[in-house]
Amino acid sequence: MIWGSWLCLLSPLAGVLAITLAGTAISRRTAGVLATLSTTIAFGGAVWAFVDLVGRSGAERSRLDTSWTWLGADGLHFGLSILVDPLSVFMMLVVSGVGSLIVGYSIGYMDGDDEERRYFAYMALFVFSMLLLVQGGNLLLLLVGWGLVGLSSYLLIGFHQERPSAIAAAKKAFIMNAFGDATFALALFLLILHAKSIGFGALGEVHGTTANLVALGLLGGAVAKSAQLPLHTWLPDAMEGPTPVSALIHAATMVTAGVYLVVRCHEVFELAPKIEDLAAILGALTLLMAGLIALVQTDIKRVIAYSTMSQIGYMFLGAGLGAYANGMFHLMTHAFFKALLFLAAGIVIHALAGEQDMRNMGGLRRLMPATYWFFSIGALALVGLPPFAGFFSKDSLLAATLDGGWLGWLLWSAGIVGTFLTGLYTYRMLFLVFHGDLSPYAREHHHTHHGKEGPATMVWPVAVLAVLSLVGGWIQFAPFWTPVSDFLGDVAEPLVEAHGWQELLSSVLAPVVGLLGVGLAWWLYGARRVAVPRLGFAQRVLERKLYWDELYDWVFYRPAAFVSRAWLRWIERPVIGGSAVGLALGARESGELVSETQTGYLRTYALALAAGLAVLVVVFISVK
DSSP states (O other), X not given: OHHHHHHHHHHHHHHHHHHHHHGGGSOHHHHHHHHHHHHHHHHHHHHHHHHHHHTOOGGGGOXXXXXXXXXXXXXXXXXXXXXXXXXXXXXXXXXXXXXXXXXXXXXXXXXXOTTHHHHHHHHHHHHHHHHHHHHBSSHHHHHHHHHHHHHHHHHHHTOOTTOHHHHHHHHHHHHHHHHHHHHHHHHHHHHHHHHSOOSGGGGGGOOHHHHHHHHHHHHHHHHHHTTOTTSOTHHHHGGGSOHHHHHIIIIISGGGHHHHHHHHTHHHHHXXXXXXXXXXXXXXXXHHHHHHHHTTOOBHHHHHHHHHHHHHHHHHHHHHHTOHHHHHHHHHHHHHHHHHHHHHXXXXXXXXXXXXXXXXOOOHHHHOHHHHHHHHHHHHHHHTOTTSHHHHHHHXXXXXXXXXXXXXXXXXXXXXXXXXXXXHHHHHHHHHHHSSSOOHHHHHHOOOBTBSSOXXXXXXXXXXXXXXXXXXXXGOBTTTBOHHHHHHHTTSOOSOOOOHHHHHHHHHHHHHHHHHHHXXXXXXXXXXXXXXXXXXXXXXXXHTGGGHHHHHIIIIIHHHHHHHHHIIIIIIIIIIIHHHHHHHHHHHHHHHHHHHTOOOOHHHHHHHHHHHHHHHHHHHHHHX
């Protein structure tokens, strides 16, 4: 299993190096093939590790392998180590499997772009960074992967460098995540100070205030990376990147990192129960907020982006209460149907010459029937209707919250409301894009030069994801069979676990409430029985995304800009700049005075020399 894990980690890195070093010596399409091949080999390595791991039991299922130790000081040893256990292998399968499909899809989507080589090098780097994050054998390596994931997202969100909006979105994502990186690093420093270790085992050795501070620092990093309240504002703007980038960020890499961190570091969170509860509460608030904002979005990618924030909120809700395996299972099924939705939307955007505004779509079911059915499967899985993947994972997660006391019941209620919102905004999107009359814009701009649905390299990954979204949830059907929970149980034993009536209540009520949302969407947008009402002030608030951007502008940007202008006007220019100017003027005036002694006459220089000697003689005689 060790060799498979190293192959999984290093294969995408080899792809990055090959594409970068080859440069223009290879074609743009070859760069795409190399990136796809390297991530596919990584998936093969993950499967190898999984098969080997399944054949083991107990302590043999966890192994730390160190390639070399590159630094040691005061009893601390920092090495290039990978941790191979059920949790890391589970994430390896998701990241490399879904990632390879997305990278392969990019060959068709990015065809003809002048910067394809750079794009595919970045994509392979993104996959490598996430694999380093989930395989890192200690918190330092996890932090390195954490930072590389942030760098990769910055490069890909701002891939279209000619667009100011893309550059602004990339900077926003980088800065917002840098705040979380800082809290993560501070937590690591505290751990080193008190536990004298950077290993995951040291997380259980801190207590009291230290445990709370370490858990809070880790939660700050997780909240930023997974776009949860209040560090969520970067994710909708990240849609400025190419559509496959959005799929990779949302389904397989960046936003799932926060959930993984909470589960991996569950020991310290269990020692800080208030912080763990805070994680669950933030997840619940995020899933409600994102669901409401998604109702008024007009950009198809932004609707799907807000759905990601909402679904990650479910995962935080579960992991925060201690339903670790349930949260990870939903992470896996979410990767299937969220990648499917983004890539199916990408086919639509590609066919409409880059258009993303749903108001310019409509009636596309006639032009793109296969894409419509792919998108419908993703929508059904997102809402959580049986027998699609989301039903098995999300409803089981909700059921587990009912074992969490009064807080669990409160969070379960939030999750049920979120299910209604999911049905409403998901099918609002589907009806606006695919149903109704064909829009004039679609009639004019739809092109078929790659076939009716798009090139084969785009269609087949979407078809694979559609199958996974349809049957992937059957891997676990609690309480009848629970292989995912059993597999992950050795790493993170659950604190809450659903009983029979809890499973039944959630499995019946959640789909029914989701169907109510779908029915309302059909009434308003499908059948168009009534005019969609505007909600006045409430709608304006939602369209402004609850004014979070404005809040950060007033609280952080404007004060910083004011201080910088005041510093420039009152300190830098008059004091620092004035001092420098004064020194320069003094030097110039001294030079002018000295220059007056340079007459060019020999007798003047001889007189000056004689006067100097006379002064020295007088001084010498006086001293004697």
